[in-house]
Amino acid sequence: MNLSPCWVSVLMGAGIEAAHWSTLGARNATDGEIMTFARANEYVVLTHDLDFSAILAATQGRSPSVVQIRSENVNPAVNYAPVIEALRQMG
Template sequence: MKLIVDMNLTPRWVGLLIDAGIEASHWSMLGANNALDSEIMSYASANDYVVLTHDLDFSAILAATHGKKPSVVQIRADDVSPDVIGPQIISALKQMTLELEGGALLTIEPNRTRMRLLPLQFKTMSET
């Protein structure tokens, strides 16, 4: 599994992930600092990356496009420092590797982790 660390997260994430045996690159090393989220998603999909972000726009893109790739890992916490939530992120990445390689949205909060397989499916009112 390879990760792209989004611009809204510190490049320090890359070192932490690599130290844990996870291949990672910060977007600033791969593309334009002002790239649109859709550009990052396209790059990740074409190059078999998983996106690590603190931005909710990536899950919205997956929902709108019914995309099967790339997988997205969202950090939903006030403090997204690798020193604070890093161990929880690494643990979740290692536990969910197969799902992320197949296409998933992984949401990690300080007190819980949720995973949804891609493409995202939403129930209509008649299905509830």
């Protein structure tokens, strides 16, 4: 849960369905469990954590899609525009 739940309202305000893991599953869930849940529910994982991309690469998975914020500042007020643009390009 490395991104703030504030991202949900920013994404929803842009017309993108969103949920924060804290409202979906166990706080102590592993990254693998989160990926499994996202795959089963056709979710995109938005993260600042390198682990999700590594899991996808290591398993040669095709889903779920992972969007990784590479900026040091993950405040949605600062980074919302490129994230929303990337998510819209996906689908």
